[in-house]
Every structure is written in C-alpha cells, then in structure tokens.
Amino acid sequence: MKYLEHKGYTGSIEYSPEDKLMYGKVLGIQxxxxxxxxxxxQLEDDFRSVVDEYLKTCKEEGKIPEKPFKGSFNVRISASLHQKAALRAMEERTSLNSLVAEAIRFHLSREEELA
Known part of the structure; x- marks a missing residue:
C-alpha cells in the first residue's frame, strides 16, 4: 500500500530512519x-483520527472542509505546446480538457503496465 485512505482523504506514508518513526500528511489539500x-x-489510527478531527473541527466552526483532488487544476506549459494541443483537440473535435485528460490516462496506464 502506497497511501492511506479514509473518508475521501489520502495520506502519504514516509519513514524517518533517524527517528525510527513512520509519518505522513494528508494530500491534496492546502x-x-x-x-x-x-x-x-499506529500510523493508520493516527491518520484516521487526524481526518476525523479535521472534519469535526470544520463542522463545529461552520467551515466547509477542503475537498482533496477536486478534479480541476491549472497546468502551465509553453505557448507552442498549448497551441499544438489546442489545434489537435480541434482536429479531433474534442475539448482541450478532454485531450489533456486522455493524455494523463494514457501516461498512467503505461506506467501501470510497466509496474
């Protein structure tokens, strides 16, 4: 297992040899x-406790908890790459967003095949 999951939140798993301690942070939120x-x-239990406490505190304070990995993000690329991608999307009669999503899916599927 590379990550911990609880209530839609993902936690990293790291190890500190100096401290002989496992640690992590919740990913995808600021x-x-x-x-x-x-x-x-202990790491899993503390992760679940941290997420539960975060959600409880947000509720008590009337705040909306941050949602991890909302499905939108900004990508900065060169103007020439942007142009090529936009033109390709037009040629394929699709959106630039769909073209980028497909490129990411393709990259991740190749990575999984190699693993």
Missing amino acids: GLLSFEGETGK
Whole structure:
C-alpha cells in the first residue's frame, strides 16, 4: 500500500530512519494535516483520527472542509505546446480538457503496465 485512505482523504506514508518513526500528511489539500506512528497500525489510527478531527473541527466552526483532488487544476506549459494541443483537440473535435485528460490516462496506464 502506497497511501492511506479514509473518508475521501489520502495520506502519504514516509519513514524517518533517524527517528525510527513512520509519518505522513494528508494530500491534496492546502491545510497541513500530519500524522505519525511507530507501527503501521499506529500510523493508520493516527491518520484516521487526524481526518476525523479535521472534519469535526470544520463542522463545529461552520467551515466547509477542503475537498482533496477536486478534479480541476491549472497546468502551465509553453505557448507552442498549448497551441499544438489546442489545434489537435480541434482536429479531433474534442475539448482541450478532454485531450489533456486522455493524455494523463494514457501516461498512467503505461506506467501501470510497466509496474
């Protein structure tokens, strides 16, 4: 397992040899939510507790919790690459967004095939 999952949130898994401690942070949000444990079980338990506490605090304060990986993001590329991609999308009678999404799917599927 590369990541931890709980209530739609994803946590990283890292190890510090110096501290002999596992640690991680919640990914895909701007706020810093970190967790740790000496064992895998402790790490998982702390991750779930951190997410649950975050959601509880947001509710108590009347705030909307950040949603990880909302499905939209900005990509910065060169003007020439932007032009080529936009023209290709027009040729294929699709949107630039669809072209980029397909390119990402293709890249990730190739990566999975190699694993």
